[in-house]
Amino acid sequence: MAGFGRRAMWPLGLATLAAPALLRAGTAAAQDGPVARPPAGALRGAAPDGVLAFKGIPYAAPPVGPLRYRSPQRLPTWAGERDATRAGAAPIQTIPPWATWLYDRPAQMGEDCLTLNIWTPALEGRRPVMVWIHGGAWRTGEGVAAGNDGAALARLGDVVVVTVNYRLGALGFLAHPALKDPETRAAANWGVQDQVAALRWVKVNIAAFGGDPDNVTLFGQSAGGTSVANIAPNPANRGLIHKMIIQSGAFLGPPDLPDVAGAAAYAEALAARLGTTVPGLRDAPAEGLHTAELALAREWGAQNGGRVPVLPIADGVVIPAVPRGARLPAMPLLIGTTRDEAVFWYDLLDPEGRRIPGLPSPTDDASLLRMVGALKEGSRPRATATAEAVVEAYRRAAAGRGGATDPNALWMAAYTDLRFRLDALETARRHAASGQPAFLYEFVHPLAGKARGVPHCAEIPFVFGTHTDPYFAAKSGTGPAEVALAKAMMQGWSSFARTGVPSSDEGGAWQAVASGGEGVNLLGGEGGPRRVVPVVRAEELEVWNL
Numbered sequence: 001m002a003g004f005g006r007r008a009m010w011p012l013g014l015a016t017l018a019a020p021a022l023l024r025a026g027t028a029a030a031q032d033g034p035v036a037r038p039p040a041g042a043l044r045g046a047a048p049d050g051v052l053a054f055k056g057i058p059y060a061a062p063p064v065g066p067l068r069y070r071s072p073q074r075l076p077t078w079a080g081e082r083d084a085t086r087a088g089a090a091p092i093q094t095i096p097p098w099a100t101w102l103y104d105r106p107a108q109m110g111e112d113c114l115t116l117n118i119w120t121p122a123l124e125g126r127r128p129v130m131v132w133i134h135g136g137a138w139r140t141g142e143g144v145a146a147g148n149d150g151a152a153l154a155r156l157g158d159v160v161v162v163t164v165n166y167r168l169g170a171l172g173f174l175a176h177p178a179l180k181d182p183e184t185r186a187a188a189n190w191g192v193q194d195q196v197a198a199l200r201w202v203k204v205n206i207a208a209f210g211g212d213p214d215n216v217t218l219f220g221q222s223a224g225g226t227s228v229a230n231i232a233p234n235p236a237n238r239g240l241i242h243k244m245i246i247q248s249g250a251f252l253g254p255p256d257l258p259d260v261a262g263a264a265a266y267a268e269a270l271a272a273r274l275g276t277t278v279p280g281l282r283d284a285p286a287e288g289l290h291t292a293e294l295a296l297a298r299e300w301g302a303q304n305g306g307r308v309p310v311l312p313i314a315d316g317v318v319i320p321a322v323p324r325g326a327r328l329p330a331m332p333l334l335i336g337t338t339r340d341e342a343v344f345w346y347d348l349l350d351p352e353g354r355r356i357p358g359l360p361s362p363t364d365d366a367s368l369l370r371m372v373g374a375l376k377e378g379s380r381p382r383a384t385a386t387a388e389a390v391v392e393a394y395r396r397a398a399a400g401r402g403g404a405t406d407p408n409a410l411w412m413a414a415y416t417d418l419r420f421r422l423d424a425l426e427t428a429r430r431h432a433a434s435g436q437p438a439f440l441y442e443f444v445h446p447l448a449g450k451a452r453g454v455p456h457c458a459e460i461p462f463v464f465g466t467h468t469d470p471y472f473a474a475k476s477g478t479g480p481a482e483v484a485l486a487k488a489m490m491q492g493w494s495s496f497a498r499t500g501v502p503s504s505d506e507g508g509a510w511q512a513v514a515s516g517g518e519g520v521n522l523l524g525g526e527g528g529p530r531r532v533v534p535v536v537r538a539e540e541l542e543v544w545n546l
Contacts (some may be wrong), residue, residue: 134163167289174188398413
């Protein structure tokens, strides 16, 4: 995996765990930095390259001890100036090989991780606010990863960018009735509750950073995009967000998305493995709990078709309805995917052309049919098409375009559509049909070097303008085409946050999707930063009666 970044990368162990210092003595540089004075308490940040940065800001009490598996608790205001020049600890996590494409090794990890980071052009004014929820399958990621540094986006778009840490893995998404919070009555979705708590903090405090609390765009990718769809429909969150951006969100439904009762057996199995009760998990050492759950997940997934109930669930409290069936609220929506999402897990290469270890692809038609059938039942159980009909439709369409028709290529296309493209298309179509502004995109800019395809996560360095960062330069490219694409995408995302309509200097305002689903804004590739086509993969999508 040479050429992939600043540091050596390997699946993370727990030797790097460290609790962040809540109050640090300011250095001389920090003492000269900008001071914001929100209601939460004074914060001294830094001003690198003309953008003001405030990092490691706690938005809730540390979820440790008796507060583990509790809804986030309000943090008291602090006296004096708090140092906000350094990021807080990342949530406890282990990064699988393919996720190292996006995530560098966190400098520190710990259970005390409920912090957010803010980049702003100035403390005065009322700029649009963009709150980023990172992805990572609800198991990996952090708010200060190289890809989602908010400085370039804040500068070019004249917006306030906020990134959020939230509880991950077994500490953030274990569910059981015995864990029910006595105040909120929630027994699941601790990480989603953290995200909402961060939004509530933004509502109260962001004006002190030059942000407009009445113009907040919630945006996220992958698990973060699904989080947008989880949070927005809940009436309890009304007024916290005003626009939505969903990047490669997988809109889960049964059986992938269980209820509390369906997830309880997993929590009980974890408790038994650690020799305790489910409530006793609050007292287990965090490192041991994390390690034990990873081992359990491997065994559980092997026995249950890969499905492990450590993810958001439809609990009726935090998430009233499953994302696939939920109607998004009446506000502008920007939603889309990458061209080859599945490559990220099944066929990812580094810039030198070496394969990054990933999940096994089908090796012949028989295994392809089995995998497509299982994927269809997990993603779209009501679809009438058989696995044989799906495979035949995809093979015929690929052959007609002169593309590859081997089992691996067909699996990539079917997985991308079933897990991502269909959800984005249907959501955009439904939103437009309800009379709301909806904009649909597909990111088609290929990876650089000897890598191939346009995998999941490929758009993030362009949304944030971080494609030239040493961690991404060899993977994303730094030539004139990439510079133009990053500028157009940052302008598109920030103008959407400002007005509800994405636009850029090159190409002007985007085309909204029609109520029938026509109108896809293609981003990058040979056609330049943006162009519009009526639909993508029309022939394949016919098999789903779309």
